[in-house]
Amino acid sequence: MTISEQLMTDMKTAMKAHDSQTLEVIRFLRSSIQNAQIDGAGNDDSSIQKIIASQVKKSKEAVAEFVKAGREDLAGQERSKIQVMEKYLPTQLDDTALETIVREVLGDTPDKSKTGQLIGLVMKKVAGQADGSRVKAMVEKLLS
Numbered sequence: 001m002t003i004s005e006q007l008m009t010d011m012k013t014a015m016k017a018h019d020s021q022t023l024e025v026i027r028f029l030r031s032s033i034q035n036a037q038i039d040g041a042g043n044d045d046s047s048i049q050k051i052i053a054s055q056v057k058k059s060k061e062a063v064a065e066f067v068k069a070g071r072e073d074l075a076g077q078e079r080s081k082i083q084v085m086e087k088y089l090p091t092q093l094d095d096t097a098l099e100t101i102v103r104e105v106l107g108d109t110p111d112k113s114k115t116g117q118l119i120g121l122v123m124k125k126v127a128g129q130a131d132g133s134r135v136k137a138m139v140e141k142l143l144s
């Protein structure tokens with residue numbers, strides 16, 4: 001089942017269960033996906049996952065801003081939205097698995113002076129299973 005199909009199924013389930021929060025998040029995701037596709041994004045699962053990951057990142061940034069402003073109620077709402085959105089993303093790698101992949105890429109790359117290229121190689125290898133900031137931090141940690 002594709003992610004689009006899963007979103008439709010989950011939306012119907014949320015409607016039947018009167019789960020307004022989940023329904024709102026799924027409708028938001030479907031709208032974001034549709035807008036991105038109008039702008040030229042693909043309809044395959046990897047493109048859809050990138051769109052969802054972008055929305056998760058924006059929500060995490062919003063949580064940080066809400067906490068900074070002392071609005072824990074709004075931060076809690078965003079956290080619950082993040083939980084719903086993350087169901088449609090691949091499971092994230094833990095730190096040890098990420099470190100193993102980074103070490104493997106570092107071992108295969110003779111020129112370790114170009115951090116940006118190393119991060120790019122690792123990002124291709126993890127394929128959405130790790131956030132870019134985590135990859136950057138791990139690469140910098142292992143290079144130092």
